[in-house]
Amino acid sequence: MPAIEGKVALVTGVSSGIGAAIVTELVGQGMLVAGLARRIDRVEALAKSLVGKKGKLLPIKCDVSSQDDVKKAFATAEKTLGPISVLVNNAGVLRAANLIQEGAIDGVQLMMSTNVVGLATCAREGLLTMVKNKTEGTIININSVAGHSVLPFPGIGAYNASKFAVTALTEGLRNEVSAIKANIRVTSLSPGAVESEMSGQFKKEGEESQLSEFEMLPASDIADCVTFILKSPQRMNVSTGKIHLEIVFPKK
Template sequence: MQMKDKVAVVTGAAQGIGRAVAEAYAREGARVAVADVRAEAAEEVADGIRRQGGEALAVLCDVSSRAEVDRAAADVKEAYGPIDVLVNNAGVTRPAMLHKMTDTEWDQVIAVHLSGSFYWLQAVVHDMIERERGRIIFSSSSTAQNGSIGQINYAAAKSGMLGMVRSAARELGRYNILVNAVAPAAATEMTLKVRTDPRFADAVKRLPLRRHAEPEEIAPTFVYLASDASSFVTGQVISVDGGGMMVR
C-alpha cells in the first residue's frame, strides 16, 4: 500500500475526480476525509469506502468560506491526526461568453477554486512545516493551459492555481513539502454542460485518444503524487488529457 496510515483530505470528493481520488487513496491505505459542500453525497462516498474496508470520514465544507475550511481541518485533525496529503479539487463551472458573464458567475468560480485552495493550503501547512513533510496536490485543468470558449472565469481560476502551485513549491520545498498539480481532461458531472455543448462537438475528435477520460483514469496520477514514489517531484503540472497538449 503506497499510502498506508497517511491522512488525506480530498475536497470536492462527493463526485467525479474527487470521488475517484478519495476511493483510490483509501485502497492504498490512507485515512481519507471526504470533504464536500453536499453532506449526504459526501457521507455516501465515505460509507462506500468503509464498506470496502477502508477508513473515511465525511466532512461538510464550503471551501469558499475560510471559517468552514478551518473548522473542517480541525475536525479531520481531531479524528485522524495531522494531515499528510491535501488535494485541492473542489470546483464549480459557470459557463458564459465573456461579454455576457455576470459578476456573480465570475466571483463564484474564483471563490471556490482560488480562495478555497488558498484557505485549505493555509489550514494544513503549519502542521506540515512543523513535521517537515507533506504532499499538496491541486486539481487544475487542461483549460488552464489552453483557454476555453465560454469559460474565461474557469480558465483564469485554474491558471491561477498553477501560479499558487509554483510559488508554494518554492516556499515549502525546504520543509520536504511537495506541491504539484494535475491538469486532467475528464468526463465528469461538472464538465457535462460544456462537453455536451454543440460548439465543442469536434473537440474530443482532435485528441489522439479520441475520447475523454473517466475519473478512475485520472486518480492514479494523484496516488503517485501523494506517494513516496514522487519524492523528488515538486512545482510540476502533469497533464492527463489524452494527448491534448500536443494538438492545441
C-alpha cells in the same frame, strides 16, 4: 516506494467526479481520508459504500470559500484521524458565461472564490498543520489544461483565468516551502476533459457538444495519477515546472 496505508489525507470537493474517484482510490489503498464537500449527503453515501475497504472515509461538510468552514474542517480531520500528510485540493466549479453578450459576473465571483481563494485557504491550512507536525507532506492541486493555455471555447475565459491563478499559486507555494526548508512536495495536476458533472453541462441531448470531438477521460485516471505521486519517493517532486504531468485531450 513509500507506503501510504494508514496515512491521513484530506480531499476537497468529493461529492462527485474526480474528488469521489480520488477518495475511492485512497481508501482502497488503506488511507484515512477526510472528504470535504458542501453536499454532505453524497459524501456520507460514498463513505457507506467504502465500508470494508482497507482505509476509511470521514465525511465533513465544508464550503471551501468560507475560511471558517475550512479551519473547522482541518481541525476536525486532525482531531479525528491524526496529523494530515496529504492534501488534495480538488474542489472547483465552472460556470460558463459569455461576458460580452451576457455580462454575467456572479459566475466569475463563484469561480474565483472557490477555485482560487478556496484552494489558497486549504493550502494554507494544510501547510500550517504539516509544518507544525514536521510531516513529510504532499499537496496536490487539481488544476486543468485550462491553467496552461486558453481553450478555444466561448464562455470559459473566467474559468481559464481561475486555473491560470492555480498554476501561479502552486509555483508560489513551492517557493515558499523551499524557503522554509519544509519536507513538503507541491504538485499541479492538470487533466484534460474528464467525464464529470462539470463537463456534463456542455452536453445537451440531441446536440453536438463542444467536447464531442474529444475522448473523455474517466475520473479514475486522475485518481491513479494521484496514487502515483503519493507513492513516489519523498525526494521526487512531480510538478509542472520539473516533471510535467499533464493529461491532454486525447483525440478519438
